Amino acid sequence: MERKTAYILDGYVDEPACLGVPPYISPYIRYCAGVCAENGFEVSYATIDMLRKDPAVILGIEKSDLFICIAGVTVPGKYLGGTPADSGEINRIAASLRRPRKVLGGPIVFGNAAGGGSRAESDSYSLYDCLLSGEISDALDIYLKSYFEDGDGQGGNVKRGRRASASGTDADDAGRLIRGELKYEDIDRRSVLGSGVIKLHPSYPHLICELETARGCSRAEVGGCAFCTEFLYGMPRYRTTEGITAEVEALYNAGARYFRLGRQPDLLAYGAESHMGVARPRPEKIEALFKGIRESAPELRVLHIDNINPCTIATYPDESKAALEAIVRYNTAGDTAALGLESADPAVVEANNLKAYADDVYTAVRIINDAGAVRDGNGVPKLLPGLNFVTNLAGETEETYDLNEKFLRRILDDGLMTRRINIRQVMPFEGTKAYGANTLGMHAKRFKQFKESVREKFDLPMLKKVLPQGTVLADAVVEVSGNISFARQLGSYPILIGIPYELPIGTVGDFFVTDWGYRSVTAFQKPFRINAASHAVIKKLPGMGKKTGTNVFVKRPFDNAAEFEKVAGVQYYTKFLDFSRESR
Numbered sequence: 001m002e003r004k005t006a007y008i009l010d011g012y013v014d015e016p017a018c019l020g021v022p023p024y025i026s027p028y029i030r031y032c033a034g035v036c037a038e039n040g041f042e043v044s045y046a047t048i049d050m051l052r053k054d055p056a057v058i059l060g061i062e063k064s065d066l067f068i069c070i071a072g073v074t075v076p077g078k079y080l081g082g083t084p085a086d087s088g089e090i091n092r093i094a095a096s097l098r099r100p101r102k103v104l105g106g107p108i109v110f111g112n113a114a115g116g117g118s119r120a121e122s123d124s125y126s127l128y129d130c131l132l133s134g135e136i137s138d139a140l141d142i143y144l145k146s147y148f149e150d151g152d153g154q155g156g157n158v159k160r161g162r163r164a165s166a167s168g169t170d171a172d173d174a175g176r177l178i179r180g181e182l183k184y185e186d187i188d189r190r191s192v193l194g195s196g197v198i199k200l201h202p203s204y205p206h207l208i209c210e211l212e213t214a215r216g217c218s219r220a221e222v223g224g225c226a227f228c229t230e231f232l233y234g235m236p237r238y239r240t241t242e243g244i245t246a247e248v249e250a251l252y253n254a255g256a257r258y259f260r261l262g263r264q265p266d267l268l269a270y271g272a273e274s275h276m277g278v279a280r281p282r283p284e285k286i287e288a289l290f291k292g293i294r295e296s297a298p299e300l301r302v303l304h305i306d307n308i309n310p311c312t313i314a315t316y317p318d319e320s321k322a323a324l325e326a327i328v329r330y331n332t333a334g335d336t337a338a339l340g341l342e343s344a345d346p347a348v349v350e351a352n353n354l355k356a357y358a359d360d361v362y363t364a365v366r367i368i369n370d371a372g373a374v375r376d377g378n379g380v381p382k383l384l385p386g387l388n389f390v391t392n393l394a395g396e397t398e399e400t401y402d403l404n405e406k407f408l409r410r411i412l413d414d415g416l417m418t419r420r421i422n423i424r425q426v427m428p429f430e431g432t433k434a435y436g437a438n439t440l441g442m443h444a445k446r447f448k449q450f451k452e453s454v455r456e457k458f459d460l461p462m463l464k465k466v467l468p469q470g471t472v473l474a475d476a477v478v479e480v481s482g483n484i485s486f487a488r489q490l491g492s493y494p495i496l497i498g499i500p501y502e503l504p505i506g507t508v509g510d511f512f513v514t515d516w517g518y519r520s521v522t523a524f525q526k527p528f529r530i531n532a533a534s535h536a537v538i539k540k541l542p543g544m545g546k547k548t549g550t551n552v553f554v555k556r557p558f559d560n561a562a563e564f565e566k567v568a569g570v571q572y573y574t575k576f577l578d579f580s581r582e583s584r
Helices: 027-038 048-053 057-062 087-095 136-150 184-193 195-200 218-222 241-253 283-296 310-315 317-330 346-351 358-372 398-413 444-466 545-554 561-568 572-576
Strands: 004-015 041-047 066-073 101-105 130-134 177-180 208-212 258-263 302-305 335-342 383-391 420-425 472-480 485-488 496-499 508-516 520-526
Touching: 004 027, 004 048, 004 057, 004 087, 027 041, 027 066, 027 136, 027 184, 027 195, 027 208, 041 048, 041 057, 041 195, 048 057, 066 087, 066 136, 087 101, 101 136, 130 136, 136 177, 136 184, 184 195, 184 241, 195 241, 208 241, 241 283, 283 302, 283 317, 302 335, 310 317, 310 335, 310 358, 317 358, 317 383, 335 358, 358 383, 358 398, 383 444, 398 444, 420 444, 444 508, 472 496, 472 520, 508 572, 520 572, 545 561, 561 572
Parallel strands: 004 041, 004 066, 066 101, 101 130, 130 177, 208 258, 258 302, 335 383, 383 420, 496 520
Antiparallel strands: 472 485, 472 508, 485 496, 508 520
């Protein structure tokens, strides 16, 4: 009997607690690949950017029995590695297909926005045979068992599960919208079965596998933050350590070396019970999870985290610090704990039921510094906080921005470190309080001033402190090639590395920091081949200049550091130069 074929198109997802834009691959893709394998399908895979680059990809999709598209962005972002699909693109793809059954899943099913500062609007996606909601992989399983068992070509005879709309009520579209249920015993099995799909990703093997530890948010107990969609999943449900580590082992055996525990709203809440929206951390659970991952992937290159609720740390400082210290024992350097500050204005906190006041966030920043500011052998801090601002929330005034700036000055003045600041305009989704209560369209001038002030007065001095000259950023991958090439490390919120000369896309190397921008650093590859570099590039070395650069170029080759320093003077980066004969 001929084997059925399924084609998964990755339109990318970005949610408050899940990232699937390259170089990340979301867990949803892997779960759906596992469902297809369970149901006897041979799986093909492509990203939306692969299709844009090569329209012939659509011919492979057309030949399949089943087309699965996963997409949706519920938080605004800027991306270097890929561009998420929008609703227009999703519909055009469906219109071009004739043979396969077509299903669509992900946040895009319930809304799509042009970006931060605009409301998300829904689309019927009438060209798709089925819309997957809730737990996407379970909804897909329901659809496959219904359609391919009944053979009616309509997928209307759904035997289990329930049909639902975004609001949770029964749908009126003859079963086109199927809501799957979260059952982690199924997720654990499917995540292993679908792990091999990562080999088909264009970034493989330099690909970060986003790992799920929990679904839902403790804040659901108190109504959730006004702007966030995560509380719509309900109270947290946690995967077992055994389930997570089994998935890591399968991914590792498939060639994965880069992992992030990102699919959860608060990693410190893992395995813990909450009270009034705040969980008391269980450090022994965190320790067992990270130890198990290390044992399942002994030669991993990156193990990072994402979201942490600052109120968890402020409410339970001792337990939180113990949990953070456990993370630092097992993670890799350059890690970022993303904290949702949102606003330093208490009026905005109260109007939007936000998770923490400014003093709570300050306490979290200090405790994370205490636990994670230690540097590795390359000079990179192990774990630092990141801060997320969300603007245009209800209650915001001109004074809100003054309070935000005052909070950041306090961080700088007290000598604390942060890895990065994200400033986003709210993107309200139906079902959240911010959809009807916000300040969109107001304070545009002050918002712009705030962003410029943060970049100039906070980001630049902070970046100089976090990544001083001579810091080595290891295993960075070149993503843009040109007179200035751009590279990033794999991990949480990696710094953009500007390299002032051309390197081929895909080059992997270590780079030493020489200068800083507001949101990026300038760096040269280590070791730098001084005897082979062009005159133009040599002049760009720090402290070199036109005259000294010309002297260095003319008097090459150098056999050692002493010869080089006779011409160039003593330079801090001399230790990074390559003087071998092979480099001439």
